[in-house]
Amino acid sequence: MRCGDVWELRPYRLALSEPYRWAKGENAQRQGLLVRCVLGGAVGFGEVAPPPNLGMPLEVRRAAEAVLLALRAVCSREAAWALLDAPELGSRVRCGFATALLAAEAAAAALPLRHYLVACDRLEALQGKGARDKILVNGLLTDREPATLARHAETLAAEGLTTLKIKCGADDALDAARVAAVRAALPSAALRLDANEAWSADPLRYFRAFAPFKPAYIEQPLNASATPGELAAAAREAPCPVFLDESASAWTVIETLLDAGAGAGIVLKPQRLGGPDRTLSVAVQLAARGTPYVITNSLESAVGLWATAQTAAAAPALALPCGLATARYFGSDLAAPPKLVSGELLLNQTPGLGAEGSWEGVP
Numbered sequence: 001m002r003c004g005d006v007w008e009l010r011p012y013r014l015a016l017s018e019p020y021r022w023a024k025g026e027n028a029q030r031q032g033l034l035v036r037c038v039l040g041g042a043v044g045f046g047e048v049a050p051p052p053n054l055g056m057p058l059e060v061r062r063a064a065e066a067v068l069l070a071l072r073a074v075c076s077r078e079a080a081w082a083l084l085d086a087p088e089l090g091s092r093v094r095c096g097f098a099t100a101l102l103a104a105e106a107a108a109a110a111l112p113l114r115h116y117l118v119a120c121d122r123l124e125a126l127q128g129k130g131a132r133d134k135i136l137v138n139g140l141l142t143d144r145e146p147a148t149l150a151r152h153a154e155t156l157a158a159e160g161l162t163t164l165k166i167k168c169g170a171d172d173a174l175d176a177a178r179v180a181a182v183r184a185a186l187p188s189a190a191l192r193l194d195a196n197e198a199w200s201a202d203p204l205r206y207f208r209a210f211a212p213f214k215p216a217y218i219e220q221p222l223n224a225s226a227t228p229g230e231l232a233a234a235a236r237e238a239p240c241p242v243f244l245d246e247s248a249s250a251w252t253v254i255e256t257l258l259d260a261g262a263g264a265g266i267v268l269k270p271q272r273l274g275g276p277d278r279t280l281s282v283a284v285q286l287a288a289r290g291t292p293y294v295i296t297n298s299l300e301s302a303v304g305l306w307a308t309a310q311t312a313a314a315a316p317a318l319a320l321p322c323g324l325a326t327a328r329y330f331g332s333d334l335a336a337p338p339k340l341v342s343g344e345l346l347l348n349q350t351p352g353l354g355a356e357g358s359w360e361g362v363p
């Protein structure tokens, strides 16, 4: 990059087309920040997406504005990356800016982002490895009423989504009825249950409630503040593998958790880990260890969805369906999302991120 390259930041607020119901509430809209980087004529977008239940925290916006000013003052690619690699930078802010810079670099190199990620010097362990053109995904189910949820599950299965993730919460009786309805409708579907930390008070009660429905795995039953020993004790009692999501904040943390037996697999989110490059660094470690993992987005707009899909497409030894079928929650969006066909997201052959949204029209 050179002096005079462009960095811009805009807040967005998107209405959801249906409520996003999960253990931390019910969201009707999504707020975040859209980042744009222009290197010469090459454009890259990225997204800063706080957890959906937090709206747009002022401290995140201020942190992002500070990074924007600092990046506008640098005159080399090395200086930009040194700024983004500062340890004190929050992961979601870093994710937005690092994605925009990587996407612009990919566009400048005339490569789709996933091919750039396995060619660039930031990810030496991936250099020379191939990237996929399609990503297998799981369907996401959040409806409250069991009958509605089951109907929805059947629709998704008919569209080719044979792995389904059901958001659960603290109401074990209601959630057991919801999961039972889906299991009755789809006896052979792989069902993932995501507790989003809601079962901390008595995980065994929840495990007993859901065991009859043979989950493929349970995601993050306990709060992320639980110790590795507490998580491991719960995982030993679970009726299926436990995957850690909210706990999985950095490789050093993940390694400690895996060594303690706290989980059988890991959910990687670029927003939580700090961007596509950091996510892939962790994926390389998990692949070397033989630990199963999935890559999911954080209910981001199409910009973040593209970034996460590109990251998954470049990830080594990624064998499980990823959590990327979230575009349908958006009534309007910042760009066209990747097409979902027969349970797979189809990625771009054009240079860059794949989401060439209308910057002028950001709501």
Ligand SMILES: [Mg+2]
Residues within 6 Å of the ligand: 194, 196, 219, 220, 245, 246, 267
């Ligand atoms: Mg989760």
